[in-house]
Amino acid sequence: MFDNLPLWPARASAGAGNVDALYIFLLLLSGFMCIAIFTMIIVFALRYRRQPGRVAEQIEGSTALEITWSVVPLGIFMIIFVWGAFIFFQERTPPRDATEIYVVAKQWMWKLEHVEGQREINELHVPVGRDVKMIMTSQDVIHSFYVPAFRIKQDVLPGRYTTAWFRATKPGVYHLFCAEYCGSQHSGMIGQVVVMEPAQYQAWLSGGNTSGSLASNGESIFQQLGCVTCHRSDTQGRGPNLVGIFGKPVLLEDGRTVVADENYVRESILSPSAKVVKGFKPIMPVFQGLVSEEQLTELVAYVKSLSAPGAAGAKVQESKVQ
Amino acid sequence: MATAVITPERENYLNQEYGIRSWLLTTDHKRIALLYLVSITFFFFIGGFFALLIRLELLTPAGDLVQADTYNKLFTMHGMVMVFFFLIPSIPAVLGNFLVPLMIGAKDLAFPRINLLSWYLYIIAGILMLHCICTGGVDTGWTFYTPFSTAFSNTKVVEAGIAIFIAGFSSILTGLNFVVTIHRMRAPGMTWSRLPLFIWAHYATSVIQLLGTPVLAITLLLVVFERVFHLGIFDPTRGGDPLLFQHLFWFYSHPAVYIMILPAMAVESEVVACFTRKRIFGYKFVAMSSIAIAVFGFLVWAHHMFVAGISLYSALIFSALSYLVAVPSAIKVFNWTATMYKGSITFTTPMLYAFGFIGLFTMGGLTGLFLAALGIDVHVTDTYFIIAHFHYIMVGGAVMGYLGGLHFWWPKISGRMYPEWLGKFAALIVFLGFNLTFFPQFILGYMGMPRRYWQYPPEFQVLNVLSTAGSTILAVGYVLPMVYFLWSMRYGKLADDNPWGAAGLEWQTTSPPPTFNFDVPPVVTWEAYNYEEIPAPAEEVSVER
Numbered sequence: 006m007f008d009n010l011p012l013w014p015a016r017a018s019a020g021a022g023n024v025d026a027l028y029i030f031l032l033l034l035s036g037f038m039c040i041a042i043f044t045m046i047i048v049f050a051l052r053y054r055r056q057p058g059r060v061a062e063q064i065e066g067s068t069a070l071e072i073t074w075s076v077v078p079l080g081i082f083m084i085i086f087v088w089g090a091f092i093f094f095q096e097r098t099p100p101r102d103a104t105e106i107y108v109v110a111k112q113w114m115w116k117l118e119h120v121e122g123q124r125e126i127n128e129l130h131v132p133v134g135r136d137v138k139m140i141m142t143s144q145d146v147i148h149s150f151y152v153p154a155f156r157i158k159q160d161v162l163p164g165r166y167t168t169a170w171f172r173a174t175k176p177g178v179y180h181l182f183c184a185e186y187c188g189s190q191h192s193g194m195i196g197q198v199v200v201m202e203p204a205q206y207q208a209w210l211s212g213g214n215t216s217g218s219l220a221s222n223g224e225s226i227f228q229q230l231g232c233v234t235c236h237r238s239d240t241q242g243r244g245p246n247l248v249g250i251f252g253k254p255v256l257l258e259d260g261r262t263v264v265a266d267e268n269y270v271r272e273s274i275l276s277p278s279a280k281v282v283k284g285f286k287p288i289m290p291v292f293q294g295l296v297s298e299e300q301l302t303e304l305v306a307y308v309k310s311l312s313a314p315g316a317a318g319a320k321v322q323e324s325k326v327q
Numbered sequence: 328m329a330t331a332v333i334t335p336e337r338e339n340y341l342n343q344e345y346g347i348r349s350w351l352l353t354t355d356h357k358r359i360a361l362l363y364l365v366s367i368t369f370f371f372f373i374g375g376f377f378a379l380l381i382r383l384e385l386l387t388p389a390g391d392l393v394q395a396d397t398y399n400k401l402f403t404m405h406g407m408v409m410v411f412f413f414l415i416p417s418i419p420a421v422l423g424n425f426l427v428p429l430m431i432g433a434k435d436l437a438f439p440r441i442n443l444l445s446w447y448l449y450i451i452a453g454i455l456m457l458h459c460i461c462t463g464g465v466d467t468g469w470t471f472y473t474p475f476s477t478a479f480s481n482t483k484v485v486e487a488g489i490a491i492f493i494a495g496f497s498s499i500l501t502g503l504n505f506v507v508t509i510h511r512m513r514a515p516g517m518t519w520s521r522l523p524l525f526i527w528a529h530y531a532t533s534v535i536q537l538l539g540t541p542v543l544a545i546t547l548l549l550v551v552f553e554r555v556f557h558l559g560i561f562d563p564t565r566g567g568d569p570l571l572f573q574h575l576f577w578f579y580s581h582p583a584v585y586i587m588i589l590p591a592m593a594v595e596s597e598v599v600a601c602f603t604r605k606r607i608f609g610y611k612f613v614a615m616s617s618i619a620i621a622v623f624g625f626l627v628w629a630h631h632m633f634v635a636g637i638s639l640y641s642a643l644i645f646s647a648l649s650y651l652v653a654v655p656s657a658i659k660v661f662n663w664t665a666t667m668y669k670g671s672i673t674f675t676t677p678m679l680y681a682f683g684f685i686g687l688f689t690m691g692g693l694t695g696l697f698l699a700a701l702g703i704d705v706h707v708t709d710t711y712f713i714i715a716h717f718h719y720i721m722v723g724g725a726v727m728g729y730l731g732g733l734h735f736w737w738p739k740i741s742g743r744m745y746p747e748w749l750g751k752f753a754a755l756i757v758f759l760g761f762n763l764t765f766f767p768q769f770i771l772g773y774m775g776m777p778r779r780y781w782q783y784p785p786e787f788q789v790l791n792v793l794s795t796a797g798s799t800i801l802a803v804g805y806v807l808p809m810v811y812f813l814w815s816m817r818y819g820k821l822a823d824d825n826p827w828g829a830a831g832l833e834w835q836t837t838s839p840p841p842t843f844n845f846d847v848p849p850v851v852t853w854e855a856y857n858y859e860e861i862p863a864p865a866e867e868v869s870v871e872r
Contacts, residue, residue: 012770012774012790013773013774014773014774014775023702024702024703024705024706027700027702027703028697028703028773031696031697031700031703034693034696035690035693035694035696035697038689038693039689039690039693042660042664042685042689043686043689045664045667046664046667046682046685046686049664049667049668049670049672050667050672050674050682053603053667053668053669053670053671053672054671054672054673054674055671055672055673055863056671059671060671061603061604061605061669061670061671061858061859062605062669062670063605063606063858063859064605064606064608064665064668064669065606065610066608066609066610066611066612066662067608067609070609070661070665071609071612071658071662074657074658074661075654075657075658078653078654078657079650079651079654082650082653082654082696083647083650085650085696085699085700086646086647086650086699086700088700088702089646089699089700089701089702089703089704090643090646090701090702091702092701092702092703093633093639093642093643093646093701093702093705094639096702096705097639112479145474145479146472146474146475146478146479147472147474147475147569147635149634149709151709151775151777153706153774153775154775156705156706157705157706158634158705158706158708158709159634159636159705160634160635160636162563162569162570162636163474163563163564163569164563164564164569165563165636167636180775180784182775182777183777184708184709184710184777184778185472185709186399186468186472186475186778186779187475188399188466188475188479188480189395189396189399189466190395191399191779191780191781192390192395192777192779192780192781192782192783193395193782195784293564
């Protein structure tokens with residue numbers, strides 16, 4: 006239903022239908038309210054227009070009416086709120102096993118990196134039917150990742166990661182817009198999302214030029230920058246062992262606990278003394294300005310791969326979670 | 328003195344003194360209102376000119392009329408001029424300034440010199456803004472989002488920021504003046520429950536101006552500091568937080584929407600009461616809903632930030648609170664509609680604007696429900712849907728209210744009538760032009776056209792052409808009143824003291840009023856909107872000709 010309406014955006018993700026359903030409900034509700042109010046105004050205006058001999062009847066008001074037209078709308082509003090919140094909750098909770106794509110936005114282009122190592126600019130290839138989670142950051146100002154056909158939008162901020170996810174349902178080519186004003190060529194910062202059948206997608210994956218997967222690139226940076234000298238994969242290092250820590254709670258020097266997510270790993274690379282792990286000294290050098298956004302995403306992907314199912318040391322914990 | 332025949336020579340605030348000095352050094356709230364009227368009209372047409380250029384650029388999908396950088400400056404300066412130099416001062420500084428003392432039976436505002444100072448601050452800010460525009464302009468969007476504004480824009484951000492900083496103080500002083508005046512200077516017998524609803528709404532507006540504007544001032548100062556002294560406040564590369572800026576900015580700029588719309592609601596209540604010849608239905612609820620809007624308005628700012636990177640749970644809370652603020656607005660619309668029931672309704676120019684206001688404000692309010700729904704906001708925020716929504720509130724609501732109010736009180740302000748048929752014609756043009764301009768933008772927004780786009784994919788063109796066509800019609804509707812108001816000042820029929828047969832103290836003094844407003848200080852012994860005691864004007868046609 007409503008698949009090829011004129012003046013209606015393409016609907017190509019699993020969540021888009023939910024958004025449309027609430028939108029249509031609101032259109033009907035507002036249409037009804039407009040018609041009701043406008044009809045009353047027109048009827049009153051004609052019926053009670055000034056005529057010889059007519060005297061306006063002074064009416065003080067009615068508390069019962071006032072309460073009715075406050076409480077009933079509030080009730081309806083709460084229904085809309087819950088419905089909207091429900092959709093939002095789904096939009097903001099990516100499935101655990103979603104394929105990850107790293108997005109680096111800059112004035113005025115989208116750089117997208119698949120974990121397998123494919124890099125794209127202003128173009129994103131994804132297969133139908135797979136959950137895809139984007140981990141996004143910006144190199145300069147705030148941008149916003151917006152795919153109308155998927156009904157998703159998420160601002161992309163410098164200095165941290167934000168995420169969005171979707172599951173494409175229909176092959177095709179869809180707009181990718183930057184939706185947060187970002188300077189001169191803001192309206193030129195557009196690209197496309199190419200949704201492909203899984204077989205085609207596999208062909209595309211293997212045909213592209215890659216320079217190693219994200220995690221393997223991250224590993225070589227890890228070696229180059231000498232991270233490996235302290236973050237050893239045993240308990241003898243001067244820094245914490247990173248195997249298996251991703252996604253797990255970490256106890257800090259000051260007694261707090263944080264979850265080692267993308268933002269935590271990122272912060273620990275750029276300004277290591279912000280949150281020091283309990284039992285370690287704040288001796289790590291600051292890497293702010295020394296690694297690019299792309300290198301950071303590769304390092305994050307590498308740290309993450311140390312906790313992936315199949316990675317050494319991660320198997321035991323992973324089986325517990327499941 | 329009070330004879331039936333009115334002669335133009337009669338002493339009033341306009342003819343008591345002549346000469347440029349008598350205007351620039353006046354402390355008369357009515358003259359200051361006119362100073363504001365002239366200055367904000369000037370800025371309205373500058374902002375409108377930018378809007379027309381924006382619409383012309385969007386006539387075609389390619390960016391062809393102006394350069395991308397020019398386009399970005401156009402929408403930025405359209406927003407800054409319209410919001411800070413027209414909409415925020417519009418009704419409060421012109422009609423509020425003129426009417427607040429008259430309506431409560433006072434000789435002037437509590438601080439006449441501060442009132443003049445607030446106009447001078449506005450003018451200094453305005454000159455700075457004009458200088459900024461003429462020497463290159465600014466391209467950050469009226470929202471000044473960081474770190475673009477503090478670290479990336481190469482335009483005159485500091486100058487624009489300081490201009491708005493100064494304009495903010497003008498707004499604060501006006502609010503302060505109103506609050507003190509309404510508390511301390513009401514005529515004997517003018518109790519709080521007898522205040523016209525115009526005063527209640529202006530009181531609520533003033534409270535927002537007083538409490539909200541300082542936060543904007545601080546925020547802009549921080550932007551200037553970060554830009555000039557490279558402090559790390561909002562820029563993440565210097566340890567700042569860009570979201571902090573958005574929280575601070577919207578803490579003022581969401582309530583600022585109510586600075587614009589509450590005074591329009593104030594006008595609405597007066598006009599509807601007069602032309603239905605009835606007391607406003609549910610006076611207490613309408614009065615209290617203004618206060619409720621002012622209070623709840625401070626609790627919803629982060630609904631501008633649902634996709635900005637705030638947490639899931641704060642988004643949930645701000646969404647729920649946003650629905651609360653919709654209730655008092657709905658109460659007002661229902662009460663105005665109920666007021667018409669069993670009234671005696673005349674279709675004068677101000678009443679046509681009032682009908683237009685209810686219609687457009689209702690649509691603006693209802694589309695606000697869409698935006699407050701989290702799941703939908705994700706899709707339509709930062710698209711043309713939101714442009715359409717806030718123009719329905721700020722142009723369809725606030726500007727319609729302002730124009731309706733100007734037409735309603737013009738006889739009192741100028742002592743002259745404008746040609747009624749032209750007034751009605753212009754009201755109709757404004758209504759049609761407005762809808763043609765902005766309704767297509769709702770559809771564009773849901774289709775996914777982002778805002779602030781200089782060029783756009785071709786499938787969006789048809790609706791953009793409609794919108795541009797509408798904007799030219801709207802422009803005609805805005806120029807017309809300026810022309811016939813000017814004409815009426817010399818050639819218009821002389822106005823009676825109370826041409827509409829309206830309640831309210833302002834109609835009991837002469838048109839135009841004397842410098843100190845009332846020849847005999849009024850004593851109030853009646854409730855507001857005592858239309859049963861006031862004869863209607865003999866014939867509607869007596870107003871025409």
